[in-house]
Amino acid sequence: MKTDRTGPRVLRAGAVWLVRLAVTVLGVLTLLFFLLRLSGDPAAVLVGPGGTLEDIERVRRELGLDLPLWTQYGAFLGDVARLDFGVSAYTGEPAISAVLVRLPLTLQVVGATLALALLIGVPLGMLAAARARRPSGRAITAGAAAAQAVPNFVLGMLLLLVFALWLGWLPSYGSESPLHSVLPTLTLAAFTVARVVRLVRAGLLEALSQDFIRTVRAKGGSRLRVLARHALPNAFPPVLAFLVVDSAYLLSSTVIVEQLYAYDGIGKQLVDAIFQRDYPIVQATVFVVAVLVVAVSAVGDVLGALADPRVRREAAG
């Protein structure tokens, strides 16, 4: 029952994942390609204000910008397939490697944020659900609602001012040491922890309202057993589904927070590249982010299937 169909199931899930990856990445990059081409003359931008018309014409020919749009699009897709997004207009290094070099810094912050969200958010959410009608439970819920309302750039400036500029406990700008990632992580974590608290609480209350909880009580199960052993696993799949969707939001927030702390992840790189019109970098960043998003949702699917035998069977077909 458990093992006999694992092979085909994994293959099928893998195939679905690949299709989704292809559709997402292709869709986003296509959109971006046409936006970039419609926005003006990249050759003129590359040559800069000092260049002559001949310079521009030469660059245009070199980059194939004189060809019809569809031909360019075809060539672009070919480049994407080879992960070739061109070279950075400023540093001259391949765009994809420029982005991948910065990726670990971003992943470090995002990973630490998610870890905090689980370590702090889940227990607090359980407490809020267990004491839903009592003052302590209400206080946690209200605190989470308040934390969700503070924009990350506002909280970020506050933390920066207090802990870096006034108290001097932590470094302010940059990303030279692991300590530099503390404030960006805390800034991102405030919202994410609050979100997890509310999700876990809502999921648990929903689970606790189901009939089988009464069965556990009828068996003599304690409150703790009811909450931890029965309600929590049942609350997990919906909470997970929300978190997967939220991860897109988290990546968006990373862009702002990295910019605020001058933290050299791919978010700051993207904003810098936009202002410098360094389009290869922009495209490579969007590509990497699209892959990340699909990867997160694939991991979410796997975890969701592991957690719920009903989904497991559906996935087996």
Added chain:
Amino acid sequence: MRPSVRIALAGLVLIALAVAVGPLLLGVDALEQDLPAKLAPPFWMEGALAGHPLGTDQLGRDLLARVLVGGRTSLLVGFAASTLACAVGIVVGLLSGYLGGWIDRLIMGLGDLWIAFPFLVLAIATIGVVGSSTPILVTLLTLAGWVTSARVTRTIVKQVRGEDYVAASVGAGAGHLSVLTRHLLPAVASANLVMWTFVVGTMVLVEGGLSFLGLGVRPPAPSWGTILSDGRELLETAWWIPLWPGLALTLTVLLVNLLGDGLRDALDVRMDDHA
């Protein structure tokens, strides 16, 4: 009405009134520079200037006037974008749920992809390319926001379609348009009201974020996000510049969320996208 809903409504009305008529009553130009008066601290601090209760920025502009005027932009963009997003979402959701079949699957599949992509990254890329203006901002925010409303609408339409009174009216020969507007639209109204409330908060936040990055509203016209962005450079010397727009943003979003939560409970709307 629950007390929380009343407090939230009253607070939001006050904020809206303040930004709408406040600048007129105040009579101070939010764009007027006064370099000798630059970086004046707020009223309780030493060196505060009369006539600038919340202080001034690096160009000597009055912060109270700027926060009030900036609120107009922030709230206007937020309201316009969330209204448009919900309108688009309702239409798409109605069609998707009503027509069903492959159109439904296509639209919802698209929505899944759409919602999973970090919108800000796309918005930044787009604005970087086509430049920024209020219409572009509203358009982008609308594009970002339609999915949640469409999903909620579609779910409800699917439920209501199966119910007897709708089936009866189809059986009685009612046209598609009449079924859509007379039966389905009212059924999705309350859920979308709640949705809209939450989306206003999100939109105000996103506008703030984009403006903070320098990709939102163009200076010198202030919005809460641009004032925050101005303050970023001078955080250590003039922390009060970002303080006021930061407070205004936080308070607005808090009240909007409170209102949304209250409405959701009062109207008994199940909102799977906002736990």
Added chain:
Amino acid sequence: MLEVQDLVVTAGGVRIVDGVSFEVRPGEVLGMVGESGSGKTMTMLAVAGLLSGPARVAGGTAVLDGTELTEARLERLRGRRIGFVFQDPATSLNPLMRVGTQISEVLRIHGVSRGEARRRAAELLEQVGLGPERAGRYPHELSGGQRQRIVIAMAIALRPSLLIADEPTTALDVTVQEQVMQVLRTAQRETGAATVLVSHDLGLVAEAAHRIAVMYAGRLVETGTVEEVLGAPRHPYSAALMRSRPRVGTGRGPLPVIPGYPPAPRSRPPGCAFHPRCPVALDRCAKETPPLVGGVACWAVQDG
């Protein structure tokens, strides 16, 4: 032996169970009947301490084998001394847990070792007519009847002295109702538990119960042996209930119905709650609530 005295359950200030008293002896099956909303399920949930939402026990006592069932004691007695079979097996099992684990859980909670619990769970599965290999299944992999057998296995696992079955077959297909009832009756006989069978199905109760308690609008209106209550009901409500019961071979004429509707808990009339619908109501019935005397709560019977 279960003895319930003057049990009162309120919800939002309304008495949904209003002074109910009855007793069930070991080995005996009491059928508790009444329309939906009459308070029969609430009564038994209150006895087991399983009320949820706004409902609260507001008065009265329940004593099981000499021990008063208080909130604190019930936590330890449930599962061990009190077994409960719920109405809808589709929702009364944890969907994410193997059914074997759910059966052994009741044993583990009450101190049985892991290995012993697993062994007992396999035995229990056989006892309710399922193969021990089903232990590894999840609830969604079983039929409604099989799931209800699992719930029964959990309820009798520790040989409780009180077994409560709340509409145990109502949610099941007609074809498996009989089998599940058979399992329940066998289990009841083997454990010798005092049993309360809550049901709106008079036919089911007639077959399975020794005694019957009829509830109307939160109160007991008649109790007696199955023969007494079904054969010669004394309370006008019981009588009407028996007449409205479909029977095989009694022609195809319309079933007699009781005129009117049972009152909502919030708008119960004063006096006997049945008097507005009662064919033999006296003046007194609208003013004073009749007590349960000699197994019937009716002024017309007691005075007449």
